[in-house]
Amino acid sequence: MxxxxxxxxxxxxxxxxxxxxxxWGVSCRIDVSSDSDGAANEEPGGSDTSDDSGGDDTLTDNYGTSGLYLDTAMTWTTYGLMSRGAKASALINTWESASVGVDGDNVATITINKDNAWRGISLCEVPYNTSSGSYYDFTDVATITFYVKSADITADHIRVLLQSRGSDMADFSQKPLSSYGTGTITDWTKVSIPVASADRISTVSTALAVTFYNESGVSSGDTVQIKQIGFLDASGNVTSVIGKISYEAAPAETYQSKGLFLNSAHTWETACLDQKKMYLGRWEASYVGVADEIATFTAKTGNVWKGAALAQVPVNVLAGSYYDLRNVANIKFKIKSTDILPSDLKIMIQDNGHDLGDYPSNGAVNLTNYYIGDTSTHVSDITNWTEVRVPVTAAARTNTISTALALVAFGNGAAGASVDLNDTVKITEIDFLDADGKSVDIAGNITYDPxxxxxxxxxxxxxxxxxxxxxxxxxxxxxxxxxxxxxxxxxxxxxxxxxxxxxxxxxxxxxxxxxxxxxxxxxxxxxxxxxxxxxxxxxxxxxxxxxxxxxxxxxxxxxxxxxxxxxxxxxxxxxxxxxxxxxxxxxxxxxxxxxxxxxxxxxxxxxxxxxxxxxxxxxxxxxxxxxxxxxxxxxxxxxxxxxxxxxxxxxxxxxxxxxxxxxxxxxxxxxxxxxxxxxxxxxxxxxxxxxxxxxx
CATH class of the missing domain: 2.60.120.200 (Jelly Rolls)
Incomplete structure (x- = not known):
């Protein structure tokens, strides 16, 4: 002091x-969440009383309340994007050399933070907490409209990009705004982008992105503002694009309430641990968020060591408190990632704060060395929910375990070639099982500090x-x-x-x-x-x-x-x-x-x-x-x-x-x-x- x-x-x-x-650090991944009552946020009024300048916050052209808006939670929301009784959201993402901020008037401000580099913002991307096969449906979309304003960048240096199944759509592969008849944008200017019949498909993964690719007229610190996105049918009416978006639920529980689950307080809880808590740690270049009992691990940076301790000794315990794995034969959990290969993910266990040799943070043992469920088949694909079984070696069957499970990834060199900025891995239903497949209470040596x-x-x-x-x-x-x-x-x-x-x-x-x-x-x-x-x-x-x-x-x-x-x-x-x-x-x-x-x-x-x-x-x-x-x-x-x-x-x-x-x-x-x-x-x-x- x-x-x-x-x-x-x-x-x-x-x-x-x-x-x-x-x-240590945290990432800037944007979580998608709904209101506590499951309803969409109320949108600004939609009466047709404003002109096309886009200078106020009311929708124009009779958009009603169905146009997309950016809220302060960094998601685009609309009454029209409802799914399974919960508020649906379109993810807003940040790319290599740009960032986006949101003000109280539902305006997205894109800021360039590097000269002469590929950069862009995905403004309407399929949310990451959706089921496989979730896409935006453009079947009835004839026109995309929005308002844009920039005192720094001209319309011929701002490009529009749409993607289907993650690949650029040919008619929207970074064409400049000027090609759509957009002129000066120093004041709020309405942009109308026609959607050809061939592009009215139901597998759109990015409904709107703007990019700036090695543009000589774009410099670090330049800004572009965008608001009031609308998807219109041939009659000029707003049409819903959410038809094929299906939100993901946690996998069905298989361990009779004895598997570990992550709660909103960032701790793992389980009935077999007498409601005691495990500490969730985040490491140098990663972040772990919580939703629907699923932990989402996000890489904060590319090409650097990163990881998350998913079952670590709690913080409020007495000295000498450890997990006891002496009777644990296997650790099981469910995992999913469409970004990172299982060969670039490794499992780590620590004894008294030190890596165990059979589960080192930087060793050669990765997820592909472990097994799918109770089979003898090695893990090779985790793009869908996959149950992984990790056998516990004799060296790890001790009663001085400080970290019972951690997931680490390496992005340096060939050992982590698939690990990039904002890549995610999801984990749920961790359990520690004996030789008969029954849950084991590993908290016997945990003494909480009164x-x-x-x-x-x-x-x-x-x-x-x-x-x-x-x-x-x-x-x-x-x-x-x-x-x-x-x-x-x-x-x-x-x-x-x-x-x-x-x-x-x-x-x-x-x-x-x-x-x-x-x-x-x-x-x-x-x-x-x-x-x-x-x-x-x-x-x-x-x-x-x-x-x-x-x-x-x-x-x-x-x-x-x-x-x-x-x-x-x-x-x-x-x-x-x-x-x-x-x-x-x-x-x-x-x-x-x-x-x-x-x-x-x-x-x-x-x-x-x-x-x-x-x-x-x-x-x-x-x-x-x-x-x-x-x-x-x-x-x-x-x-x-x-x-x-x-x-x-x-x-x-x-x-x-x-x-x-x-x-x-x-x-x-x-x-x-x-x-x-x-x-x-x-x-x-x-x-x-x-x-x-x-x-x-």
Whole structure:
């Protein structure tokens, strides 16, 4: 955390910290989903009151409510695209060197992000959660219409593409808009594309895409806007194109509720595991989404290692918790992919965090080495749902399994030639079976940590930061928070050579700490003259306590040079005491410059030479700036435990007597200094806190 004074750590400790970070990530795959009631979103009005400029959000030419619109969930929806009682959606996809965004007016903005390269956007593509043989039906389509606008790119550089069964349709193979009579498009312009009789087929996989292929008039940063797509029959009326779209249901369950299923909380649950949960992990270049009890693994990038841990030891367990595969003869699951070959997919199992030799992440064993169901036939095709049986070798039949099943793919070289950006694999119905084919409870060694269950505790102090639930910025509750201000007692950057000057928030002036939309913001700001201000909120005058369970829920700044912290200091520091004699508990501190994606928990006291840590550990945490994470300390007289998202990060047993005294809370964003590092590119960096809670 932000230290009151800095201790020079030993070089061994620095080396260890520098070696810890691992790179993780997420993909940008767009999931297709329906409203909770299964109905389509209400579309804008369809009265024929507007002209053909397309400048408003009402449909023109009597389209009614059947034209396609882009909603904020990144899908095109329409009342006319109904299937099996659920909202049907057309997938919007991003290609190599372009991206698409959606505003509140149902306008898609396509942005070019590379010069002189193939790029495009598939605006109406068959959704990926459909059954085999699902296509758009153009049998009755005579004209495709939409509105387009661009101040950057002319009509002769924007091409139209349609595909049948994934192949370009000859009459729509990237012809420019100008070939359809479209002129200037600096203002909203209606485009009408005739569909010849020969192209009125029922196997259309991409109903509309726009491309820009090595066009000299197209540059990085250029944009094109599109809205109000309509598919019209020969009479000019909207016709449904959804006739052959069939949405996919999960395969029938075969294990009497004992197979593992993925729920919306991204955990695997099963009756045979007594409703205990398995952790779902996502690795460097992949993402796993959840729908209809099916896990969809998506490659975030091409040509790079990627994978997903589908049955990993849960986060909220005690040390020594592992899965027990001693009685498991086979692992079974159902898998499907139309993108990746089974020869480029591998199964991995880990024992105590290390790859087992028979199931290595980078070894030669791939899916084609395993069997279809109970047969002796090797897996060769997974374009349809295929049950896979993976025999468990003697080496894997241990009771110290940390990852009971993971799927990995390689896109580097010939070993992963079929793995490309946004390729997907679907998995469901995982089960662990004994030699007789019966489900085995593998959770015997899993012990859940009661200390993590805050529901068993009594809340004794909290701040939910609800002073403002709108955009209005107000001062944090003065009855709960006071402030450290300036540059430290010795004017030395708080003993760490930090660059910021801490300010105090008042009712009339709160530049660096304020509440809005139900959360606290602590904001570091670099002024034009290079000076830096931030805030360090404390409870030394309002809340001092000894022992308890304290939890923060926060998003962290990731700008280089920021050093956010959530921590505790001994109260004696405010009454003439000194550091490290007062003691320090760092619930969470984070440094993009030095620790990558790792957060650290640490304890400092006189027992550590010169204040060096008596206990410290880091843990990778992903999307710290965009997703909420919890950081907590269970502080007791006989132990101190640190938690990140419920996972025990560190245990300090029989802590020094320093930690049997009163402490107070601190939250701050430092800039530069010992752990902030280079901040030359920094403009602002904000830590957002949803709540602070203390339980007895």
């Amino acid at each position: 932000k230290k009151f004074f800095y201790r020079v750590p030993n070089m061994f400790g620095i080396c260890v910290l520098l070696l810890l970070p691992l790179l 200390a993590f269950d805050a529901g068993s505790r009594t809340l004794v102090w909290n701040d939910e930061f609800n002073e403002s639930t709108t955009d209005a910025e107000v001062c944090p509750d003065a009855a709960k928070w006071n402030y450290d201000t300036g540059t430290g007692p010795g004017n030395d950057g708080w003993g760490n050579s930090e660059a910021e000057v801490y300010t105090e928030s008042t009712e009339t002036n709160h530049p660096n700490a304020y509440v809005s939309n139900g959360t606290l913001k602590i904001k570091a700001v670099v002024a034009d003259d290079g000076s830096v201000t931030s805030a360090r909120m404390i409870t030394s005058e309002t809340k001092n306590f000894t022992h308890g369970y304290i939890e923060f829920r926060a998003k962290l700044p990731t700008q280089r040079g920021t050093w956010p912290a959530l921590w505790l200091l001994g109260s004696s520091l405010k009454s003439g005491g000194s550091w490290p004699a007062c003691g320090e508990l760092d619930v969470m501190e984070y440094s993009t410059n030095f620790w990558g994606n790792q957060v650290f928990g640490t304890a400092h006291c006189p027992a550590g030479y010169g204040g060096n840590p008596v206990a410290t550990n880091g843990s990778p945490v992903y999307n710290v700036d965009t997703e909420w994470h919890t950081y907590a300390v269970d502080w007791q007289s006989t132990y101190i435990k640190w938690y990140v998202d419920g996972k025990c990060l560190l245990t300090y047993n029989n802590p020094d007597g320093t930690f049997n005294n009163n402490f107070y809370i601190l939250m701050n964003v430092a800039v530069g200094g010992t752990l902030g590092g280079d901040w030359s590119s920094l403009k602002t960096g904000t830590m957002e806190v949803d709540y602070v809670r203390i339980y007895n």
